[in-house]
Amino acid sequence: MRLLYFAWVKEKAGVAAEDIEPPENVATIAELIVWLKTRGPEFANAFARSEVIRAAIDKSHARHDAKIKGAREIAFFPPVTGG
Amino acid sequence: MRLLYFAWVKEKAGVAAEDIEPPENVATIAELIVWLKTRGPEFANAFARSEVIRAAIDKSHARHDAKIKGAREIAFFPPVTGG
Amino acid sequence: MIRVQQEDFDIGAEIARLKAGRTDIGAIVSFTGTVRDRGGAVTEMTLEHYPGMTEAELQRIEAEACARWPLQASLIVHRYGALKPGDNIVLVVTASEHRDAAFEAAKFLMDYLKTRAPFWKRESGPGGTRWVEAAESDDASAAAWKPKRAAE
Amino acid sequence: MIRVQQEDFDIGAEIARLKAGRTDIGAIVSFTGTVRDRGGAVTEMTLEHYPGMTEAELQRIEAEACARWPLQASLIVHRYGALKPGDNIVLVVTASEHRDAAFEAAKFLMDYLKTRAPFWKRESGPGGTRWVEAAESDDASAAAWKPKRAAE
Numbered sequence: 001m002r003l004l005y006f007a008w009v010k011e012k013a014g015v016a017a018e019d020i021e022p023p024e025n026v027a028t029i030a031e032l033i034v035w036l037k038t039r040g041p042e043f044a045n046a047f048a049r050s051e052v053i054r055a056a057i058d059k060s061h062a063r064h065d066a067k068i069k070g071a072r073e074i075a076f077f078p079p080v081t082g083g
Numbered sequence: 084m085r086l087l088y089f090a091w092v093k094e095k096a097g098v099a100a101e102d103i104e105p106p107e108n109v110a111t112i113a114e115l116i117v118w119l120k121t122r123g124p125e126f127a128n129a130f131a132r133s134e135v136i137r138a139a140i141d142k143s144h145a146r147h148d149a150k151i152k153g154a155r156e157i158a159f160f161p162p163v164t165g166g
Numbered sequence: 167m168i169r170v171q172q173e174d175f176d177i178g179a180e181i182a183r184l185k186a187g188r189t190d191i192g193a194i195v196s197f198t199g200t201v202r203d204r205g206g207a208v209t210e211m212t213l214e215h216y217p218g219m220t221e222a223e224l225q226r227i228e229a230e231a232c233a234r235w236p237l238q239a240s241l242i243v244h245r246y247g248a249l250k251p252g253d254n255i256v257l258v259v260t261a262s263e264h265r266d267a268a269f270e271a272a273k274f275l276m277d278y279l280k281t282r283a284p285f286w287k288r289e290s291g292p293g294g295t296r297w298v299e300a301a302e303s304d305d306a307s308a309a310a311w312k313p314k315r316a317a318e
Numbered sequence: 319m320i321r322v323q324q325e326d327f328d329i330g331a332e333i334a335r336l337k338a339g340r341t342d343i344g345a346i347v348s349f350t351g352t353v354r355d356r357g358g359a360v361t362e363m364t365l366e367h368y369p370g371m372t373e374a375e376l377q378r379i380e381a382e383a384c385a386r387w388p389l390q391a392s393l394i395v396h397r398y399g400a401l402k403p404g405d406n407i408v409l410v411v412t413a414s415e416h417r418d419a420a421f422e423a424a425k426f427l428m429d430y431l432k433t434r435a436p437f438w439k440r441e442s443g444p445g446g447t448r449w450v451e452a453a454e455s456d457d458a459s460a461a462a463w464k465p466k467r468a469a470e
Contacts, residue, residue, distance in 0.1 A: 004368070006366060006368055006436070006438060007366055007438035007440070007449055008449045056368070056371055056436070059368075059370050059371035059374050059375075060371075060374070060375075061375075061434065075368060075371065075436075077368070077436060077438065078438060078449065078452070079433075079451075079452035080432075080433065080434065080435060080436050080437055080438065080452065081432075081437065081438050081439045081449075081450045081451070081452050082365065082367070082396060082407075082408070082431060082432065082435045082436070082437025082438070082439070083265075083351055083396075083407070083408050083428055083431045083432040083435070083437070083456075087216070089214060089216055089284070089286060090214055090286035090288070090297055091297045139216070139219055139284070142216075142218050142219035142222050142223075143219075143222070143223075144223075144282065158216060158219065158284075160216070160284060160286065161286060161297065161300070162281075162299075162300035163280075163281065163282065163283060163284055163285055163286060163300065164280075164285065164286050164287045164297075164298045164299070164300050165213065165215070165244060165255075165256070165279060165280065165283045165284075165285025165286070165287070166199055166244075166255070166256050166276055166279045166280040166283070166285070166304075176330060177329065177330050177333050177334075177348075178328060178329045178330015178331060178333070178334075179330060181329050181330070181350070182329075182330075185352065185404070187404075188404060189353070189354065189355040189403035189404040190354060190355065190357075191352055191354065191404075192351065192352060192353075192354040193349065193350070193351055193352070194348075194349070194350040194352065195347065195348065195349050195350075195424075196329075196346075196347065196348040196350075197345065197346070197347050197417065197420075197421070198333070198345070198346040198347075198348075199344065199345060199417070200337065200343055200344060200345070200346065201341070202341065202342060202343065202344045202415060203341040203342065205342075251341035252337070252339075252340060252341040252343075263354060265349065265351070265425075265428055266459070268349075269349070269421065269424070269425050269428075272347075272421070273417075273421050276417055276421075307418070
């Protein structure tokens with residue numbers, strides 16, 4: 001599963017993209033965030049205010065309760081500020 | 084007092100502009116219309132549906148109850164259709 | 167700024183002139199009205215207007231918009247004379263720091279212009295020539311802004 | 319049509335291309351978003367985006383607008399990369415027979431784009447560099463369209 005990070009989530013996590021294999025019991029975006037935060041202080045910091053983090057599964061916006069099974073690409077980013 | 088006519092009011096009245104001196108008792112736009120209608124069949128026709136006729140006094144929109152005293156230029160026209 | 171003219175206008179050039187050298191503008195909205203052929207029913211449109219009053223009325227409408235919204239710039243250009251389907255008729259441009267003001271002011275300018283600026287359209291086509299009738303929906307659109315005005 | 323690009327766009331040329339040879343369009347609305355310097359606080363803005371998702375999201379937003387309003391043409395162009403105050407950021411153009419559809423669809427496209435298209439602005443200036451925070455008013459603007467959607 002490919003993970004992408006954007007904007008300050010990327011800067012805080014210190015990584016733009018990586019391939020990971022989360023444990024079997026990680027079923028949703030919310031659970032994936034909880035697991036990511038255990039991977040080190042950078043991730044704990046990047047996802048500290050997890051309620052403001054937005055996610056996308058395979059290039060579509062996804063809620064924190066969305067199931068991640070079968071996802072090829074999951075992205076994490078702050079609220080968007082384009083336009 | 085200069086009178087101007089536009090669009091189909093002009094076409095029906097058969098005149099674009101004229102200088103007139105209405106009788107003393109003609110005090111408002113509505114009374115001016117009533118008087119104009121007595122000036123011939125073209126004017127009677129042009130102002131037949133007087134409720135749809137719009138007026139301007141000295142280049143500002145004016146209601147039918149507006150006083151015409153002191154006006155230099157009065158215009159009559161259909162509802163506007165620009166834009 | 168307002169202009170009444172027979173010749174065409176260049177939308178890109180008008181917007182470029184309005185924002186030239188400025189770094190405080192955040193949002194620019196333009197509205198362009200063009201002649202529709204209505205499936206071939208219209209081959210020519212002639213716009214008559216009331217010289218003198220047209221300019222005065224457009225200036226009043228623009229001043230009203232500037233009083234209601236924090237506009238950094240605004241422009242109304244309206245053509246008159248003989249036009250063909252596809253030709254430009256009117257251009258309204260508004261600039262503001264934020265998009266809501268620019269959008270609302272542009273719509274307001276068009277709604278007011280449609281019911282107050284002394285222009286009259288005459289259409290010609292295979293079915294003959296006729297003066298365009300005013301749309302009641304235009305009166306409703308302009309009237310919808312009134313409460314705001316009264317509240318100020 | 320949607321485009322995501324680093325280079326600038328030409329508003330006049332985009333509108334001209336969209337209406338070229340057409341005589342059925344009556345109203346064209348454009349929105350241009352530009353970089354504000356906020357009184358000197360901003361000297362550079364960098365727009366990051368999510369390639370692939372950006373295009374997909376803009377296409378979804380455009381399709382949603384076309385499903386809601388009778389649009390004859392529409393265009394979204396959004397830039398990314400390093401920009402300076404005064405530079406263009408985004409262009410939205412809508413064309414319809416009547417002005418209300420064109421105005422509403424353009425505002426809708428901007429409201430949705432602001433809350434859904436994956437772009438992030440980073441501003442630099444004398445005070446340092448910071449990621450722009452999302453405005454709650456943008457969420458409110460986008461949410462305001464929701465009831466209509468549900469009613470359909």
